[in-house]
Amino acid sequence: MQPHLKRAFTILALIIIAFIFVRSLVVPESFGQYGWYRGDSVKEIRNLTVNYRGSASCGEENCHENIYTVWAKDRHKTVNCETCHGPAQKHVLDAREPLMPANDSRDYCGKCHFKRISRPEAFPQIDPGAHGEDLRCVYCHNPHKPWFD
Amino acid sequence: MDITRRDFTKIGCKIIISAASGTAIVQSMFTKGIAAENPPENGGYDWEKHFWGYVVDTRKCIGCGRCANACKMENKVPFDEEVYRTWIERYRVKKTINETFEEEVVIDSPDGGIEGFVDDIPAEEVKKAFYVPKICNHCDNAPCVQVCPVGATYETKDGVVLVDYEYCIGCRYCIQGCPYGARYFNTEKGTADKCTWCYHRITKGLLPACVQACPTGARKFGDLKDNKSEVKKIMDEERITLLKPDLGTKPKVFYIGLDREVK
Numbered sequence: 513m514q515p516h517l518k519r520a521f522t523i524l525a526l527i528i529i530a531f532i533f534v535r536s537l538v539v540p541e542s543f544g545q546y547g548w549y550r551g552d553s554v555k556e557i558r559n560l561t562v563n564y565r566g567s568a569s570c571g572e573e574n575c576h577e578n579i580y581t582v583w584a585k586d587r588h589k590t591v592n593c594e595t596c597h598g599p600a601q602k603h604v605l606d607a608r609e610p611l612m613p614a615n616d617s618r619d620y621c622g623k624c625h626f627k628r629i630s631r632p633e634a635f636p637q638i639d640p641g642a643h644g645e646d647l648r649c650v651y652c653h654n655p656h657k658p659w660f661d
Numbered sequence: 662m663d664i665t666r667r668d669f670t671k672i673g674c675k676i677i678i679s680a681a682s683g684t685a686i687v688q689s690m691f692t693k694g695i696a697a698e699n700p701p702e703n704g705g706y707d708w709e710k711h712f713w714g715y716v717v718d719t720r721k722c723i724g725c726g727r728c729a730n731a732c733k734m735e736n737k738v739p740f741d742e743e744v745y746r747t748w749i750e751r752y753r754v755k756k757t758i759n760e761t762f763e764e765e766v767v768i769d770s771p772d773g774g775i776e777g778f779v780d781d782i783p784a785e786e787v788k789k790a791f792y793v794p795k796i797c798n799h800c801d802n803a804p805c806v807q808v809c810p811v812g813a814t815y816e817t818k819d820g821v822v823l824v825d826y827e828y829c830i831g832c833r834y835c836i837q838g839c840p841y842g843a844r845y846f847n848t849e850k851g852t853a854d855k856c857t858w859c860y861h862r863i864t865k866g867l868l869p870a871c872v873q874a875c876p877t878g879a880r881k882f883g884d885l886k887d888n889k890s891e892v893k894k895i896m897d898e899e900r901i902t903l904l905k906p907d908l909g910t911k912p913k914v915f916y917i918g919l920d921r922e923v924k
Contacts, residue, residue, distance in 0.1 A: 549815035553825035560861035563735045591876040623725045623777040630790035631723045
């Protein structure tokens with residue numbers, strides 16, 4: 513082989529070796545494990561902390577069984593406990609962790625029940641000016657069992 | 662032939678050795694992509710067995726904003742910035758009719774709908790009005806995944822499009838690429854960010870925070886591989902629409918009751 517070709521091939525070989533070496537340092541271990549991404553990031557995202565625990569855990573283990581049964585039978589059963597009471601994961605894991613007080617203001621009830629033209633007509637709505645004289649809704653309506661028998 | 666037996670053996674050995682070592686080098690670079698097909702271990706969750714889908718029934722949405730609020734609480738999305746992983750849009754079609762019967766539509770989403778909506782157009786002027794919850798469509802053919810220059814965003818085997826917060830360089834190309842405006846820049850992390858369908862929840866058997874918070878059942882989430890799931894049932898029975906189907910992004914958020922104004 514001619515000397516100038518030999519030199520060129522040696523340099524090419526060195527460049528390839530350097531590329532492989534640098535690549536092994538820079539590209540993370542799990543890259544390409546499942547596809548064109550870092551496999552470990554799937555685990556990282558799965559392990560993020562949960563804040564909302566779901567209503568089912570409120571009625572468990574005789575903690576809030578009474579209020580849970582009342583709520584679960586009534587029309588507000590579609591409203592999750594944590595929608596008014598706030599995220600409760602910490603409280604479920606450790607009962608001494610206090611929850612945020614439930615928002616029982618008139619405006620909070622109004623987020624769903626004040627009359628709005630964009631809402632489906634069949635949904636129960638009140639005219640805030642004509643109904644309830646600016647009293648807090650919970651003064652008359654029990655939020656866990658909101659309908660009068 | 663002017664080649665000697667000695668030369669033939671020499672060349673033959675060289676070819677065999679270089680072929681063997683070359684394959685070894687190439688394999689060491691790419692085997693990881695070919696060989697490892699095992700899903701990541703996590704509490705018995707197998708991502709091969711699920712393929713998630715999302716249904717939005719716009720006829721049921723009351724615009725209370727509990728979904729957008731729960732999403733921000735669950736995923737620590739800054740409340741003081743106008744960025745949302747999910748939000749509610751309000752569409753109001755006005756009664757004004759001109760010669761060409763073009764409708765005047767007012768579309769807004771104050772603070773993503775978190776604080777609810779106030780009627781600022783008199784009811785007499787509005788012909789029809791409705792809310793449309795929006796969320797990342799977790800496209801099966803996602804433009805945001807395509808444009809990422811570093812492989813920091815991807816679709817998992819169970820059909821969720823995620824962002825690798827460690828690997829993202831924050832170039833914002835994916836934010837530009839998303840035709841649905843579902844991505845935003847997270848100033849705390851310095852990376853792009855988006856809805857994960859609460860991947861940390863669904864892999865533990867919980868519902869996404871927005872679905873759990875919805876009081877009217879306008880948002881539904883379920884497994885398309887499970888024939889008994891509610892979402893699969895709706896897919897089979899209802900008439901559903903997609904957002905911007907002409908783009909070929911294959912969204913996995915299915916809408917019921919969309920108006921022609923909604924894009």
